[in-house]
């Protein structure tokens with residue numbers, strides 16, 4: 001489904017600021033796999049997401065989606081296949097437009113946009129039905145401007161917008177980081193539900209180790225632009241936070257540095 | 265007085281098309297586009313020179329609008345593909361157009377006084393209908409001593425401008441239109457929803473300047489001439505129409521916002537006309553009056569809002585202290 005072949009990215013090459021954000025990354029995702037991604041700040045997780053989405057193109061290496069080489073396909077073309085939710089709740093929606101208009105735009109993601117009405121009666125019913133699954137009462141506020149929603153409500157909406165067209169790949173980059181614990185919990189719940197419902201191939205970045213262990217079928221750990229740990233199946237199920245920290249120490253010969261990561 | 269107000273409404277409705285164009289770039293795409301000063305003249309100039317050379321006025325008008333569309337597209341390309349700052353792309357295009365307009369026109373002023381323009385053709389059809397006599401009859405009955413020579417321009421232009429308004433409203437609600445609005449609202453988001461923001465900006469700024477040039481083409485035919493300097497300050501007049509309109513009529517939905525823009529353009533013309541009636545003001549003062557009008561329209565709604573808020577708080581405080589006294 002998704003293949004990364006020897007992908008490397010260096011920022012500010014040849015300056016004192018040089019950063020090897022990704023170093024020879026190889027990654028193969030099967031259809032329906034749900035991968036959680038952990039790693040300290042600056043490990044390259046967001047860069048990895050951006051390379052997959054087409055927001056960045058790799059210096060060397062290739063990206064394949066469904067065996068099709070997409071390395072140089074621009075972001076807007078690739079996004080017919082990719083659903084994304086960003087860390088910033090402001091980033092995933094258009095604030096001055098209404099809930100139904102935002103949903104209509106997401107609905108057009110994998111289709112050609114035409115000169116036909118975006119919000120039709122039929123679509124409205126469909127949106128309403130979907131929003132009901134969120135249990136946030138958004139189904140009664142279809143014509144409210146999205147700018148009026150709380151961060152959690154927006155993130156739930158973004159999640160719905162990213163998933164309801166059943167993308168080939170779903171990218172979640174710390175999409176609960178800006179929310180309070182109970183809202184974060186809710187968003188995680190919704191994430192689990194939709195991923196399961198559509199069997200979406202998913203990459204989810206999180207700083208919450210427990211979350212990374214509880215969710216998904218596979219876990220990868222990144223450090224300094226490399227994937228240093230890749231665990232799936234039964235082994236992942238038995239994994240504990242303690243194991244992860246031990247493992248990091250064994251591989252890197254140092255303490256896991258991000259304290260944010262140990263929290264939760 | 266009545267006649268000059270009538271004239272103000274007449275040209276206001278024509279300028280409203282330009283203001284709708286400015287609304288598209290400035291408000292919908294959030295793109296402060298200064299191409300307007302140039303593209304207005306491109307529309308006027310190309311249409312005038314075409315008419316002088318025997319092109320049928322309707323076709324000449326369409327040509328003018330298309331030239332404006334192309335100019336806008338180039339500004340869009342400069343910004344998206346050339347990665348030039350929005351303001352600067354517009355300024356560059358504006359000064360480039362000054363030379364281009366002179367080339368198109370061949371001289372600084374093209375007169376159409378001896379030509380038949382779109383309005384004269386309409387008038388010829390119109391005069392047979394006897395509608396003027398009807399409206400002027402009402403005016404005379406109301407006590408007017410002088411009546412407008414023809415109603416055709418104002419009536420046809422109201423229909424055309426409203427038609428453009430409804431088309432714009434519809435367009436902004438289509439799938440493409442939604443993506444266009446999102447491009448002005450949150451580019452990162454709409455790109456992640458597979459919209460090509462570059463082409464949306466290029467086409468959007470193109471349409472915007474197409475409307476501006478159409479307005480220019482009609483103003484030239486209305487006045488009987490095109491002048492290479494007639495676009496100077498046009499962007500400010502467009503902004504004034506948008507901002508004054510929004511301040512007076514609101515902007516809650518797109519349909520309201522676009523009618524507000526049209527209203528704003530007419531109000532602007534009326535204010536200018538009234539200001540010119542004041543003895544010590546001269547036509548050279550118009551730019552200053554425009555600036556002051558925009559400033560008022562920007563500040564007044566905020567001040568009114570703040571006043572209301574303050575009153576509300578004072579009332580709450582009064583209620584609270586009344587309760588405390590009772591207890």
Ligand SMILES: Nc1ncnc2c1ncn2[C@@H]1O[C@H](COP(=O)(O)OP(=O)(O)OP(=O)(O)O)[C@@H](O)[C@H]1O
Pocket residue numbers: 011012019020021039040041042043044045046047048
């Ligand atoms: N556009 C850029 N230009 C220069 N350096 C960059 C750029 N984007 C990322 N970097 C650097 O690349 C490294 C990896 O960044 P990235 O955002 O992928 O980290 P991350 O794993 O997502 O971290 P976090 O957990 O803080 O989100 C960082 O050191 C960052 O400073």
Ligand SMILES: [Mg+2]
Pocket residue numbers: 045046047173
């Ligand atoms: Mg990150």
